[in-house]
Amino acid sequence: MKDDLPLNDSITLLRELATPLGIRASRSSVANYAAIFARDAIMAGLAGLTIGDAPITAGLVRTLEHLRDLQGPQGQIASNFRVEADDTRHVSFGTLAPRFDSATWFLVGVGAACQHGQANFEDYRAAVTRVIALLDGIEYNGRHLLYVPAGGNWADEYPFDGYILYDQVLRAWGLRLLGTVANEPAWVAKAEAIGHTIAERFWPAGDWQYGGARRFPVAAISPVRTDEHVDLAACALLALSDLVPDRTTGILDAMRDTFLNANALPPAFSPVIAEGDPDWEPLARYHLHGFRNRPHEYHNGGIWPVWLGWLALAFARHGRPADVATLHALTAAHLARLSHFDFEEYFHGVTGEALGTQGMAYTATGFVFLETARFNQVDLPWTR
Known part of the structure; x- marks a missing residue:
């Protein structure tokens, strides 16, 4: 059967990017994308595990090995690294802000690789233990949530901070995976405590500030504000991991009703921040390589295939093939309208x-996940 999405080309690209050091973020060298970014490489490696692709899976293992070996003195995991021809190493733990999700993706990646027999946990025990201790220290107050600075995760030019949902989900999911792998009940218990706290804190009482009843969790909470934008990444990962089982169906129903039933692909964050909105000024002045968050672009309402893929996995895992089919068809139709496509980051x-x-x-990772979900191939250890 001919693929509606470029599955074969996606696999070819991921194999091309799998180097002896790990999986590169891009074949481009613009803005340091030739480096190996922890989150990009680990997600790509999970795609390799999902389809049983040996070269991509090997790239995941090499990524994890190098992230372990480059671990910072307090347990930090590099946001990205690259090695020059003369063996000079460039290691970054963040630019405008520390990148916390490199540490949490590392936990998820190690747990998944170990569950699939691609890594020996004892080779990572010391590194994992240091990461967990570091995150416990960042938590500081024993209330089960990480306080994340603006720019502290993948949405590095989006103006939200505080207790960001995405980061809580990844931390809990990584702890649960590793607690099972390592037979560490305390890690599993901590994951459950984080899940309970998410359920209590991220669905505050009252209607959604953009109108109507609240159906999605808030994106972030802090002492001074609640960010009520819909964070697709956080919602997809929370539903897939099923860390808050009582909320999973509601999240997936809301995604279907709000976006798919309107023949729309969900953007990374919605609603869009427009000029004149309260969040416009902080959004417009917060950037690293030039302003990219114009309305409906980049984080500000851009449509990212990687997060569509994660959402498809969540639909499939929870027995919703009709929703997978709709999401897949909308994505394929979107691609079919393009005169040229070369695996760009996002769609306007x-x-x-x-x-x-x-x-x-x-x-490429997003398309692999979309196709995997389409054929309902999600009964894998790392998705549980």
């Missing part, structure tokens, strides 16, 4: 134009 939320850096592992 209105015009559908492919924008951002080309040759992205992120995007």
Whole structure:
């Protein structure tokens, strides 16, 4: 059967990006994308595990090995690294802000690799224990949530901070995976405590500030504000991991009703922040490589295939093939309208134009997950 999405090309790209050091973020060298980014490489490696692809899976293992060996003195995991021809190493733990999700993705990646027999946990026990201790220290107050600075995760130019849902989900999921692998009940118990806290804190009483009843969890909470934007990454990962079982069906129903039933692909964050909105000024002045968050672009309403893939996995895991089929069909139709496509980062939320850096592992990963979900191949250890 001919693929509606470029599955074979996606696998080819991920194999091309799997180097002896790990999986590169992109075939492009723009804005340091030739480096190995922890989150990009680990997600790509999980795609390799999902389809049983040996070269991509080997790239995951090499990524994890190098992240372990480059671990910071307090247990930090590098956001990205690269090695020059003369063996000079460039290691970054963040630029405008520390990147906390490199540490949490490392936990998820090690747990998944061990569950699939691709890594020996004892080779990572010391590194994992240091990461967990570091995150416990960042938590500081014993209330089961991490306080994340603006720019502290993948949405590094989006103006939200505080107790960001995405980071809590990844931490809990990684702890649960590793607690099972290592037979560490305390890690599993901590994951459960984080899940309970998410359930209590991220669905505050009252209607959604953008109108109507609250159906999605809030994106972040802090002492001074509650960010009520819909964070697709957080919602997809929370539903897939099933850390808050009582909320999973509601999240997936809301995704279906709000976006798919309207023949729309969900953007990374919604609603879009427009000029004149309260969040516009902080959004417009917060950037690293030039302003990219115009309305319906980049984090600000751009449509990212990688997060569509995670959402598809969540639908499939919870027995919703009709929703998978709709999401897959909408994505395929979106691609079919493009005159040219080279695995750009995201699509413009209105015009559908492919924008951002080309040759992205992120995007190829999303298509692998979409196709995996389409054929309901999600009964894998790391998705439980």
